[in-house]
Amino acid sequence: MALEQDLAALLGPKGWLTEDTGSYQTDWLKLQSHAPLGVARPQSTAEVAGVMRLAHAAGVPVTPQGGNTSLCAGAVPGAPGHVILSLSRMNKIEPVDPLAFSVTVEAGAVLASVHQIVEAHDLIFPMHLGAEGSAQIGGLIATNAGGSHALRYGMMQDLVLGLEVVTPDGRIWNGLRPLLKDNAGYQLRRLFCGSEGTLGVVTRAALRLYPAPVSRATALLAVEDFETLVRLGAGLRRDLGEFISALEFFCESGLEMLLRNVSGLDYPLSERTRAYVLVELSTSARGIDLSSMLEEALGAAFETGLIVDGAVAANDTQRAAMWHLREEMPEGQRLEGAQVKHDISVPVAGLSQFIDAMEAELEVILPGVRLNPFGHLGDGNIHFNLSPPAGMPDFGDNKAALSYCLYRSAEQAGGSFAAEHGLGRSKTTFAQQLRSPEERDLMAAVKRALDPENLLNPGVILPAENPQE
Amino acid sequence: MALEQDLAALLGPKGWLTEDTGSYQTDWLKLQSHAPLGVARPQSTAEVAGVMRLAHAAGVPVTPQGGNTSLCAGAVPGAPGHVILSLSRMNKIEPVDPLAFSVTVEAGAVLASVHQIVEAHDLIFPMHLGAEGSAQIGGLIATNAGGSHALRYGMMQDLVLGLEVVTPDGRIWNGLRPLLKDNAGYQLRRLFCGSEGTLGVVTRAALRLYPAPVSRATALLAVEDFETLVRLGAGLRRDLGEFISALEFFCESGLEMLLRNVSGLDYPLSERTRAYVLVELSTSARGIDLSSMLEEALGAAFETGLIVDGAVAANDTQRAAMWHLREEMPEGQRLEGAQVKHDISVPVAGLSQFIDAMEAELEVILPGVRLNPFGHLGDGNIHFNLSPPAGMPDFGDNKAALSYCLYRSAEQAGGSFAAEHGLGRSKTTFAQQLRSPEERDLMAAVKRALDPENLLNPGVILPAENPQE
Numbered sequence: 057m058a059l060e061q062d063l064a065a066l067l068g069p070k071g072w073l074t075e076d077t078g079s080y081q082t083d084w085l086k087l088q089s090h091a092p093l094g095v096a097r098p099q100s101t102a103e104v105a106g107v108m109r110l111a112h113a114a115g116v117p118v119t120p121q122g123g124n125t126s127l128c129a130g131a132v133p134g135a136p137g138h139v140i141l142s143l144s145r146m147n148k149i150e151p152v153d154p155l156a157f158s159v160t161v162e163a164g165a166v167l168a169s170v171h172q173i174v175e176a177h178d179l180i181f182p183m184h185l186g187a188e189g190s191a192q193i194g195g196l197i198a199t200n201a202g203g204s205h206a207l208r209y210g211m212m213q214d215l216v217l218g219l220e221v222v223t224p225d226g227r228i229w230n231g232l233r234p235l236l237k238d239n240a241g242y243q244l245r246r247l248f249c250g251s252e253g254t255l256g257v258v259t260r261a262a263l264r265l266y267p268a269p270v271s272r273a274t275a276l277l278a279v280e281d282f283e284t285l286v287r288l289g290a291g292l293r294r295d296l297g298e299f300i301s302a303l304e305f306f307c308e309s310g311l312e313m314l315l316r317n318v319s320g321l322d323y324p325l326s327e328r329t330r331a332y333v334l335v336e337l338s339t340s341a342r343g344i345d346l347s348s349m350l351e352e353a354l355g356a357a358f359e360t361g362l363i364v365d366g367a368v369a370a371n372d373t374q375r376a377a378m379w380h381l382r383e384e385m386p387e388g389q390r391l392e393g394a395q396v397k398h399d400i401s402v403p404v405a406g407l408s409q410f411i412d413a414m415e416a417e418l419e420v421i422l423p424g425v426r427l428n429p430f431g432h433l434g435d436g437n438i439h440f441n442l443s444p445p446a447g448m449p450d451f452g453d454n455k456a457a458l459s460y461c462l463y464r465s466a467e468q469a470g471g472s473f474a475a476e477h478g479l480g481r482s483k484t485t486f487a488q489q490l491r492s493p494e495e496r497d498l499m500a501a502v503k504r505a506l507d508p509e510n511l512l513n514p515g516v517i518l519p520a521e522n523p524q525e
Numbered sequence: 526m527a528l529e530q531d532l533a534a535l536l537g538p539k540g541w542l543t544e545d546t547g548s549y550q551t552d553w554l555k556l557q558s559h560a561p562l563g564v565a566r567p568q569s570t571a572e573v574a575g576v577m578r579l580a581h582a583a584g585v586p587v588t589p590q591g592g593n594t595s596l597c598a599g600a601v602p603g604a605p606g607h608v609i610l611s612l613s614r615m616n617k618i619e620p621v622d623p624l625a626f627s628v629t630v631e632a633g634a635v636l637a638s639v640h641q642i643v644e645a646h647d648l649i650f651p652m653h654l655g656a657e658g659s660a661q662i663g664g665l666i667a668t669n670a671g672g673s674h675a676l677r678y679g680m681m682q683d684l685v686l687g688l689e690v691v692t693p694d695g696r697i698w699n700g701l702r703p704l705l706k707d708n709a710g711y712q713l714r715r716l717f718c719g720s721e722g723t724l725g726v727v728t729r730a731a732l733r734l735y736p737a738p739v740s741r742a743t744a745l746l747a748v749e750d751f752e753t754l755v756r757l758g759a760g761l762r763r764d765l766g767e768f769i770s771a772l773e774f775f776c777e778s779g780l781e782m783l784l785r786n787v788s789g790l791d792y793p794l795s796e797r798t799r800a801y802v803l804v805e806l807s808t809s810a811r812g813i814d815l816s817s818m819l820e821e822a823l824g825a826a827f828e829t830g831l832i833v834d835g836a837v838a839a840n841d842t843q844r845a846a847m848w849h850l851r852e853e854m855p856e857g858q859r860l861e862g863a864q865v866k867h868d869i870s871v872p873v874a875g876l877s878q879f880i881d882a883m884e885a886e887l888e889v890i891l892p893g894v895r896l897n898p899f900g901h902l903g904d905g906n907i908h909f910n911l912s913p914p915a916g917m918p919d920f921g922d923n924k925a926a927l928s929y930c931l932y933r934s935a936e937q938a939g940g941s942f943a944a945e946h947g948l949g950r951s952k953t954t955f956a957q958q959l960r961s962p963e964e965r966d967l968m969a970a971v972k973r974a975l976d977p978e979n980l981l982n983p984g985v986i987l988p989a990e991n992p993q994e
Contacts, residue, residue, distance in 0.1 A: 155759045155874035156905070178763070202706050211705070213712060214683060229963040233939055236680070236904035237671050237870045239719055240943035240956055241968045241986050243682060246715035250708055267763045290624045294647070294736045297809030298767040340766030341818065349810065401706045405624035435705035436625070470702055474709035487709055494698040498975065499710045505974030506967065517710050 059114040063096055063139070066106045071097045071145070080121065080140050083129040087482060090136040092119075097142045101220060101228055101259040104141070108257065109226030111139050112511060118224075119513045120253035122163065122195025125187040127397065128480025130252045131195060134515035141257060143194045152177045157265045158217055158234045163194025163258045170263070179265040182209035182301075186383065194258040200250030202476030204302050207434030209266065211476070213249035218262035221248055224255075224507040234262035247502070252478050253513040255506040269301075269338035273346035274375040275354060277366040278329040282307075282408035285331045288362045289404070289433045292335055295353050299337040299346060304382045306332050306430035313428065313443070314381065314388030321384065322377045327365035333433060334382050336375075385430050389441055394450040397441045398462050402471035404436040410469050414440070417461055422454040437475045463490055479517050488519065528583040532565055532608070535575045540566045540614070549590065549609045552598040556951060559605040561588075566611045570689060570697055570728040573610070577726065578695030580608050581980060587693075588982045589722035591664025592635065594656040596866065597949025599721045600664060603984035610726060612663045621646045626734045627686055627703045632663025632727050639732070648734040651678035651770075655852065663727040669719030671945030673771050676903030678735065680945070682718035687731035690717055693724075693976040703731035716971070721947050722982040724975040738770075738807035742815035743844040744823060746835040747798040751877035754800045757831045758873070758902045761804055764822050768806035768815060773851045775801050775899035782897065782912070783850065783857030790853065791846045796834035802902060803851050805844075854899050858910055863919040866910045867931050871940035873905040879938050883909070886930055891923040906944045932959055948986050957988065 064072045073080075074094040082089040093116060096107045111118045117138040121131045133140060143164035150160040154177050161170060167188040170181050183196065185203035197219070202211045209215065218232040221244075231245055248256055279285045289303055308330050315321060337346045350368055357363045369375035389395050402410045411429055418425050424445025431438045440462055444451050451458065463473035467490045474483055488496065496518075503510070503518055514520045533541045542549075543563040551558040562585060567573045580587045586607040590600045602609060612633040619629040623646050630639055636657040639650050652665065654672035666688070671680045678684065687701040690713075700714055717725055748754045758772055777799050784790060806815045819837055826832045838844035858864050871879045880898055887894050893914025900907045909931055913920050920927065932942035936959045943952055957965065965987075972979070972987055983989045 153872070153874055155755055156872050157759075157762065158872075200708050200712065202708075206705060210679075210683065213715060214679065223963070223967070227963050227966075229967060230961060231964065233941060234872050235870050235939075235941055235944075236675060237901075237906045237944040238941040239669050239671075239945055239947045240941050240952070240960060241719075241948055241964070242724075242971055243669065243715055243719045244964070244967055244971075246682060246712055246718075247971075249715075250710075250712045255711075267766050286624055290626075293626065295810065297736050299810060341764065341768060343818065344813065349812065401704050403622070403625050403627075403703050405622055432706075437706045470704075472702060472704055472707040472709050475704075475706040476708055478708045479710055483709070491709060492699060494692070494696050495700065495710070495713070497696075498692070498698060498713055501974040502711055502713075502716075502971065505970040 059110055059116055060093060062110045063094065063107065066110065067096055067098060067103060071099065073097065080124065080142060081132055083132045084125050085127060085129065087129040088132050088134060090133050092133055092140045093137050095140045095142055097145050099145050101222065104222045104257055104259050105226045105228050107139070107141055108222050108224060112225045115509070115511065117511050117514050120198065120257045122192030123166065123187065123190040125191050125195070126199065126480050127477045128482040130199065130478055130480030130516050134481050134520055143192060146259065149173050152179065154179065156234060158262050159265060160232065160234065160260060160262045161193050162260050163192060165193045167191045167193065167196060174265055175268060178268045180268050181263055182266055183212065183215060193261055197249050197258050197261055198251060198253045199478045202437065204304055204432060206432065207303060208301050213246050215264045216245055216249055216261050217264050219245040219248055219258060220260035221256035221258055224509065224512045229256070232260055232262055250478065252480065252516045254503060254517050255512065267340035269340050270342055271344065271346055272336060272338045272375070273350040274334065274336045274369040274378055275350055275366055276324060276378045277333050277335065277354065277363045278325050278327050279331045279333060279363055281330050282411050284362055285333060285433065286404060286408050288333065288357060291357065291362065292353065293434065296337055296349065299339055300335065300434070301338045302334065302336040303432065303434040304334045305433045306382060306385050307428065309426055310385050310388065310428040310430050311381070313392045314384055317388050317391035318384050321380055323381065324367045324374065324377065325365040329364050334378055389428055389443060392443050395441055395443050396451060396455055396459060397439065398459060399475050399477040400440055400462060400466040400471060400473055401435065401437040401475035402466055402469045406469050407436055410465065414462060414465060417465065418458055421457050421461060422451060425458065436471065481515055484515070484517060484519050528579055528585055529562060531579045532563065532576065535579065536565055536567060536572060540568065540572070542566065549593065549611060550601055552601045553594050554596060554598065556598040557601050557603060559602050561602055561609045562606050564609045564611055566614050568614050570691065573691045573726055573728050574695045574697050576608070576610055577691050577693060581694045584978070584980065586980050586983050589667065589726045591632065591661030592656065592659040594660050595668065595949050596946045597951040599668065599947055599949030599985050603950050603989055612661060615728065618642050621648065623648065625703060627731050628734060629701065629703065629729060629731045630662050631729050632661060634662045636660045636662065636665060643734055644737060647737045649737045650732055651735055652681065652684060662730055666718050666727050666730055667720060667722045668947045671906065673773055673901060675901065676772060677770050682715050684733045685714055685718055685730050686733050688714045688717055688727060689729040690725035690727055693978065693981045698725070701729055701731055719947065721949065721985050723972060723986050724981065736809035738809050739811055740813065740815055741805060741807045741844070742819040743803065743805045743838040743847055744819055744835055745793060745847045746802050746804065746823065746832045747794050747796050748800045748802060748832055750799050751880050753831055754802060754902065755873060755877050757802065757826060760826065760831065761822065762903065765806055765818065768808055769804065769903070770807045771803065771805040772901065772903040773803045774902045775851060775854055776897065778895055779854050779857065779897040779899050780850070782861050783853055786857050786860035787853050790849055792850065793836045793843065793846065794834040798833050803847055858897055858912060861912050864910055864912050865920065865924055865928060866908065867928060868944050868946040869909055869931060869935040869940060869942055870904065870906040870944035871935055871938045875938050876905055879934065883931060883934060886934065887927055890926050890930060891920060894927065905940065950984055953984070953986060953988050
């Protein structure tokens with residue numbers, strides 16, 4: 057086939073793979089696996105443009121791929137014979153600009169590598185999530201990643217100052233201005249953030265950096281119920297204002313599974329309650345005693361009954377132990393057996409009512425189903441994962457009904473059925489069902505405008521068959 | 526004409542004005558004034574949709590308008606016979622949600638009114654700019670306003686959680702979810718921010734609120750030159766981290782005009798230098814001694830020669846006096862006579878070289894031309910305004926050449942010729958000249974996708990005649 061030969065000639069033997077493509081074609085959750093025409097691994101923006109021009113001319117769909125850590129199958133093809141465009145070899149990180157608090161990186165740079173390099177300048181790139189050892193900047197931008205620090209520092213769309221993007225027909229848009237303020241027309245950089253590789257291929261980005269914290273304080277708190285949790289969270293945001301870098305919650309059922317299934321963990325409190333929150337403060341200013349401030353706030357919360365129990369980490373070991381409880385939550389549930397994951401958000405004020413309502417509604421669908429809501433209290437983002445009733449190996453026929461109930465209820469509560477993981481291929485049908493025709497039409501119009509031939513990651517965000525309706 | 530009668534019937538006598546339309550049809554800088562078919566003043570989203578449906582059916586262009594404070598003629602029609610759609614009567618502010626730190630408002634709510642209402646809940650909506658007494662939320666969103674607090678809190682696109690928008694053909698998109706995290710497809714809310722009324726009419730918005738500061742510290746500093754200014758700014762951002770809410774600079778020529786032309790101002794320092802910076806810290810946490818922290822940082826800066834002179838405001842009167850110097854800067858120059866305004870941004874690290882280069886280049890175009898760069902040091906946004914040489918009443922034939930030189934140079938320095946005021950009607954030609962064909966084509970494709978008949982604010986962002994190319 058001519059395209060294959062052209063790509064091989066353009067990219068060379070290391071740049072065009074047609075064998076052993078399994079790790080590229082299969083997503084993290086193993087939802088999809090279709091043999092591609094091949095895997096393109098360009099080394100420059102010009103090569104990316106060349107790949108797109110050739111594929112465009114041949115009418116062959118292309119799926120851009122970063123670290124392939126999507127939880128919605130958004131970075132693998134939905135059918136055989138497509139081109140996978142891996143940005144992994146484009147991983148250069150330019151010199152940090154300490155005066156402008158920015159750094160320009162190629163799309164294939166791994167998040168943890170960016171962390172490491174900017175930290176040598178006493179700066180941070182404040183995006184943290186479980187997959188940071190393999191997730192790449194381009195994929196994080198394409199999916200508008202959120203993570204545990206989004207309340208303070210924002211999502212990827214808030215951390216990208218400038219972008220370079222290759223269009224579906226192989227033109228290069230240089231929007232790589234490292235600026236907070238650039239109102240010369242539509243905010244294209246914001247549009248490409250979260251477009252999941254369906255509008256263009258991100259090749260480079262200017263990222264926003266922040267001063268590194270010089271001190272931290274971390275506490276784990278046990279709270280009577282979710283209603284109290286919401287009030288506690290709002291109070292902490294008021295009293296400790298700009299210092300809160302994380303406000304992560306989990307629940308008793310998740311903690312119980314975690315402590316049963318994962319060894320070497322330490323639960324530092326004496327009381328067990330229905331809900332827990334990990335609060336972390338940090339500051340880049342010297343001379344601020346965060347631990348005292350946190351202890352004082354918690355003392356007040358204890359006196360007014362907002363918390364039942366709590367501990368402030370006395371050192372980094374204790375801090376790490378607290379974070380492990382939160383971070384290992386998915387692992388604790390995975391080891392329990394079958395599960396179904398959901399990534400939703402609801403307006404923070406309604407979080408407690410939402411969880412209560414879900415306990416009742418999901419119980420009707422599958423009596424005994426075990427709920428494990430945990431996530432980001434500050435922004436209402438809940439990873440609302442489910443396990444089958446105790447003693448049952450799976451959900452029987454109820455998986456779809458459980459998910460649909462959760463998704464529809466999140467939407468009805470003014471929230472979102474897709475908070476930070478995106479739609480990928482897994483959730484496009486739900487989007488058709490749960491979002492308004494007006495919204496879907498706007499999105500289809502944008503897709504049609506920027507990728508009229510539907511060649512870039514077809515089937516992601518909009519249905520593959522007919523995104524034009 | 527049928528449209529006129531239909532709109533009169535839909536909106537009633539207070540909702541459809543055909544006389545005394547002067548204040549609606551003429552922009553703030555009096556660059557444009559074309560008699561409209563009439564001014565529609567709907568009272569509800571449904572009425573806005575009705576206006577758009579009728580205008581769409583009749584093929585008559587519509588210009589949405591908020592407080593009509595655009596500095597680029599973006600909110601008045603570019604030709605006679607269009608409909609002006611004023612959102613002024615839609616100014617309701619819903620109850621503040623203190624647990625979710627958000628409030629939902631109609632597009633016509635005046636910024637200062639929003640400030641006042643949320644402050645009663647010890648919260649702030651951190652958008653501050655000169656026109657806040659008349660600028661409306663819808664217009665601020667449409668222009669993606671920036672202002673003096675953008676370094677800390679972001680621009681409007683960062684402060685809008687959810688949006689309701691009426692499309693050019695009169696459909697209502699309800700994206701009013703008050704969420705930080707909503708990755709269910711393209712980030713439409715971000716796309717409408719900064720679209721200057723050309724893609725849809727913003728009718729309601731869910732805004733992000735922050736805890737109100739409980740203390741502040743403000744200082745005015747005199748700095749030898751702009752290179753030192755840049756280093757000082759970066760150092761303050763590192764040392765005082767999350768507390769900096771404003772970092773505003775101005776220059777000697779502006780100060781000199783200001784003190785000569787505006788009475789009742791107080792310059793609190795003894796030294797005069799080439800550059801000045803107003804730094805303000807604020808915190809919503811109790812028990813933080815910002816004044817001491819600021820004094821300590823300034824003591825260190827004085828010792829290392831980063832500042833020549835400086836004073837920390839001892840009370841609110843002194844603080845207000847310092848802010849007056851910055852805020853009255855445009856007035857000082859206006860009273861001097863003819864002027865030409867520019868709103869540009871450059872990467873912060875290059876700010877000094879840029880100003881030096883402009884001094885040399887503009888002097889070649891018009892010897893003696895007086896430069897008055899001032900603005901936002903943290904984000905590199907410079908209001909680079911010019912006055913004619915001393916003794917000359919105007920710029921002769923050089924105005925366009927001066928502007929073009931500044932704009933082109935900002936772009937060449939990796940910056941933007943349009944930082945926070947947008948393009949409006951004034952800058953679309955510059956955009957054609959200064960931005961790449963790829964970028965203009967992407968914008969034209971987005972416009973064509975969402976407003977295929979080019980009926981919504983034609984001539985803004987893209988040229989009126991032929992936005993489709």
